[in-house]
Amino acid sequence: MSSEVSNPVVQPVFTGDSTHHQDSEGEIHENGHHEHHKEYFFTKYVFSQDHKTIGKQFLITGIFWAFVGGLLSVIFRFQLGFPNQAFPFLETLFGKWAPGGIISPEFYYMLVTMHGTILVFFVLTAGLSGTFANLLIPLQCGARDMASPFLNMLSYWFFFAASCVMLTSFFLPEGAADVGWTFYPPLSGVKESAPGAGLGADFWLIGMALFIFSSLLGGLNYITTVLNLRTKGMSMNRLPLTVWALLITAILGLISFPVLLGAAILLLFDRNLGTSFYLDKIFINGHPLDHAGGNAILYQHLFWFLGHPEVYIIILPAFGLVSEVLANHARKPIFGYRAMILSMLAIAILAFIVWAHHMFVTGLNPFVASVFVLLTLLIAVPSAVKVFNWIATIWQGNLRFTPAMLFCVGFVSLFISGGLTGIFLGNSALDIPLHDTYFVIAHFHIVMGVSAFFGMLAGVYQWFPKMFGRFMNNTLGYIHFWITFVGAYMIFWPMHYMGLTGVPRRYYSFDAFQSFNMFGDLNKFITIAAMLVFFAQLLFILNFFYSMFKGRKVTDPNPWKSNSLEWTTKINPGHGNWDGPLPTVYRWPYDYSKNGDEFIPQTVPYKPGEEKLHH
Amino acid sequence: MSTTLLVTIAFVLFVLVVFQLARTTEYISLLRGEERAQEDADKMNGLLFLLFLIIGGGAMVWSLFHYKQYMVLQAATVHGQWLDSMFMVTLLFTGIVFVITQIMLFYFAWKYKHTKGRKALYYPENNKLEMWWTVIPAIVLTTLVIIGIYRWFQITGPEPKDSMVVEITGQQFLWNYRYPGNDDKLGNYEFKYITAVNKVGLDFNDPAAKDDYMATEMHVVVNKPVLLRIRSKDVIHDVGIPYFRVKMDAVPGLVTRFWFIPTVTTEEMRKKTGNPDFNYEIACDQLCGKGHYGMKGIVVVETQAEFDAWKAKQPSFYESSVKGTDEEKHFAELTEQLKAEKEKEASKGHHE
Structure with a gap:
């Protein structure tokens, strides 16, 4: 306290309200000395402890992985769209994996496995949460940095290490893992069960373990920062929904990821140390295994105990980003702010008790399954509330269609389409015919894959000016959105029809089955649409990197006329974010079009007699 | 090779053109x-x-x-x-x-x-x-x-009392079907008895196993309940029969079940679909390795009379493939081995 008073730069922040206290020591240090810090290339761009730089590192690594993951899907779509047709360039590129220009089944299963792993974990978890939690939590809470910038930096470098291990596995002689991204044993537990169940699977498990460390270090930081480092006046019910979403996401991850770590370690033991956690009575390759007494279903429980919250770890940040951007560009308050928070909390709690709906046809006890049906369909209620609230937000708005806003509208449409099919799959009886068919692929790609991507892209377009002080090219943004939006529906909508016919997922070819082989033309159509969408993402990547260096410069520190705190910093804020004292917050971030003012930033005190709305 | 190059060049040029156009419009x-x-x-x-x-x-x-x-x-x-x-x-x-x-x-x-000029509504x-x-x-x-x-x-729920039982066992990458013989009882099995011949590990020391018969297709009777006992030898498979709305995992170490009542014979379905080659197909619905997409089985739905005629032609597996062959000697060896293993295990426990 005394040191604080002795430093005139620092605004007195202790108001006696313990929920709003902040790290005054750190602040003094920053204010007193950061002008004199010598920033070396390594500390500024590589081993940086600045949350904004770490956010950008996550984003750029995420973009790299999105490119790789997307490319893998385009390659395996070749086989599905043009089965057994030779494309010599595939052999040129992949050698023994595509003999004669035709993708081999081993390669196909490797591609689908790694596509799932990369997109679920490396892009939509690390790339999404990592980017926006890092960038937005301190900026929107009004903090100088994360609670522990050092752990934050480690979080990125663990992710980097995980990325290196995963990437290396592609170059192993037997290739990367090919046992499906869910990694069910015994297929993943017995090395001789599949070509990619050898060294590739060990690399996968080690890569995932490193990834989980990264996620835990990040999550701890996000939670601590939101709870402890909010600026004066920033009570929990004045937080932007982005921060709420990222906080809940971090809590979900912190509770569920350790379970996956446990599952992965036991699996490593089964594979390499002769234990039998998941293995029992197996006869493979002409001989019985010694493993006995384990249970393959145990792994599925452990996996989905993470795996289901994981779905919400992916989609919740998108909820937050979309709510924020939608309100901002509709020039209207988000409709039902408190309902939005409560619904996210409800979703987060339910997320932990619905995991077995992935296991309705594994021979689960029917009574247990029925409980999971009830809980699963319950989750549709808060989801429905969110959709209605988003639609109510744009009603009577004055919508500015920036690329970010387009992606938000697209997000809501996709989330409706994909969410509704969840009502079919969550009902165990209906799940019987639909389980593991293309209906499931359509459902989760639309509701979680593409939707989360749309939330992420909305975030990138919206906060690019904050990250780099430049704008992205709008025209390319529009082209990017429309190809991606229309293309996503063209790819995934028809898959519902295939699913309703019973076509199983993870089939390299449908030649052997007369029940499934009539979709040749449709598969070709989907493949071409997928290539088109991939092409649009290349435009985005080009736009991103070009604009980073050559984009139109931002001249207004608040280009979107937004209310939240990140726009009260300089255009290119340094480490510490605000040059002077931290801003003080007087209101919630959604006072748009109130009493004739188009927007009222959070730092503006209430006028006498102004309506206060419990915030 | 040259086409690959041309396509790549064309693609890159196309991207650049779009990019330049976008820059200009901006x-x-x-x-x-x-x-x-x-x-x-x-x-x-x-x-x-x-x-x-x-x-x-x-x-x-x-x-x-x-x-x-x-x-x-x-x-x-x-x-x-x-x-x-x-x-x-x-x-x-x-x-x-x-x-x-x-x-x-x-x-x-x-x-x-x-x-x-228009204002959004607060x-x-x-x-x-x-x-x-x-x-x-x-x-x-x-x-x-x-x-x-x-x-x-x-x-x-529990299957009807008059259900017929079929055991279906998955392995990389095919299905095995086992029917009880005239005793209507499936005999014991043990995974350590599995050989190239004895594919599902029947235990011939159990008299009930001696009249069991194995089939290459699943035959069931129309309008008669069928209980599938589902097993796997190696990894997880899944018995998926799209026309029946049947789907259940086959998990090594466990026996899962699913019962259903078929209502349309294969013959009737052939007429209905106008496809003389129509068959009810079983597809594996759980990724089980590189041959997953080819793991197909056939179900024949027929009348009771047709089924009885088919059944009459199915010899007991023991009688036809094991009895008096090297396989029987091999089975005896495996029995001894297993017995020894069990005794060793038991004595270990005793000494502790």
Whole structure:
């Protein structure tokens, strides 16, 4: 306290309200000395402890992985769209994996496995949460940095290490893992069960373990920062929904990821140390295994105990980003702010008790399954509330269609389409015919894959000016959105029809089955649409990197006329974010079009007699 | 190789052209003023959303009717027909929500696109409205849960007493079928007895196993309940029979079950579909390795008389393939080995 008073730069922040206290020591240090810090290339761009730089590192690594993951899907779509047709360039590129220009089944299963792993974990978890939690939590809470910038930096470098291990596995002689991204044993537990169940699977498990460390270090930081480092006046019910979403996401991850770590370690033991956690009575390759007494279903429980919250770890940040951007560009308050928070909390709690709906046809006890049906369909209620609230937000708005806003509208449409099919799959009886068919692929790609991507892209377009002080090219943004939006529906909508016919997922070819082989033309159509969408993402990547260096410069520190705190910093804020004292917050971030003012930033005190709305 | 190069060059050029065009339009719009440019963009994108609603909606309806021909709208089992009607009920409810919300979303996007001078409405909440759109979905979902759980318990409940039993065992990458002999009882098995001949590890020390017979296709009787006992030798497989709405994992170390009543014979289905080669197919629905996509089985649904005639031709597996062959000696060796193992195990426990 005394040191604080002795430093005139620092605004007195202790108001006696313990929920709003902040790290005054750190602040003094920053204010007193950061002008004199010598920033070396390594500390500024590589081993940086600045949350904004770490956010950008996550984003750029995420973009790299999105490119790789997307490319893998385009390659395996070749086989599905043009089965057994030779494309010599595939052999040129992949050698023994595509003999004669035709993708081999081993390669196909490797591609689908790694596509799932990369997109679920490396892009939509690390790339999404990592980017926006890092960038937005301190900026929107009004903090100088994360609670522990050092752990934050480690979080990125663990992710980097995980990325290196995963990437290396592609170059192993037997290739990367090919046992499906869910990694069910015994297929993943017995090395001789599949070509990619050898060294590739060990690399996968080690890569995932490193990834989980990264996620835990990040999550701890996000939670601590939101709870402890909010600026004066920033009570929990004045937080932007982005921060709420990222906080809940971090809590979900912190509770569920350790379970996956446990599952992965036991699996490593089964594979390499002769234990039998998941293995029992197996006869493979002409001989019985010694493993006995384990249970393959145990792994599925452990996996989905993470795996289901994981779905919400992916989609919740998108909820937050979309709510924020939608309100901002509709020039209207988000409709039902408190309902939005409560619904996210409800979703987060339910997320932990619905995991077995992935296991309705594994021979689960029917009574247990029925409980999971009830809980699963319950989750549709808060989801429905969110959709209605988003639609109510744009009603009577004055919508500015920036690329970010387009992606938000697209997000809501996709989330409706994909969410509704969840009502079919969550009902165990209906799940019987639909389980593991293309209906499931359509459902989760639309509701979680593409939707989360749309939330992420909305975030990138919206906060690019904050990250780099430049704008992205709008025209390319529009082209990017429309190809991606229309293309996503063209790819995934028809898959519902295939699913309703019973076509199983993870089939390299449908030649052997007369029940499934009539979709040749449709598969070709989907493949071409997928290539088109991939092409649009290349435009985005080009736009991103070009604009980073050559984009139109931002001249207004608040280009979107937004209310939240990140726009009260300089255009290119340094480490510490605000040059002077931290801003003080007087209101919630959604006072748009109130009493004739188009927007009222959070730092503006209430006028006498102004309506206060419990915030 | 040269075509690959040409395609790559063409592709790169195309990307660059689009990129340059976008850059130019951006410059032009800047010259005309940022605000004007944003206004034009708002108008265009609002209109595109409306067009997307109309054209996209049309394409959806068209495609639904076009692909209806491939979907099996009426299942060939009793429970399958329950599921089909449950599907239609769910489709009705979700369809209504889908149409209303998508129309509202895109219509509003078009209607409320930015117009100069118009003010957005400050409308932060309405508790009554939010209460309604929480309660109504909750009621609809409860209805669906009740229907679903009722059917689920019927489907997963105990099989009828007169069910015939078939054991189906998955292995990389084929299905084995075992039927009880005249004693109507499936004999014991042990995975350590599995050999190239004795594929599912029958234990011939159990008299009930001696009359069991193995088949290459699954034969079942129309309108007679069938109980599948589902096993796996190596990794997880899944017995999926699309026409029957049957799906259940085969898990090594466990026995899972699924019962159903087929209602249409293969012969009748051949007439109905106009396809003389029609067969009910079993597809593996759980990734089981590189041959997963070829793991097919056939189910023949026939009349009781046809089934009896078929059954009469199936010799007991023991009699036909094991008795008096090297396999029988091998089985005796395996029995001794297992016995020794068990004794060793038991004595270990004793000394501790």
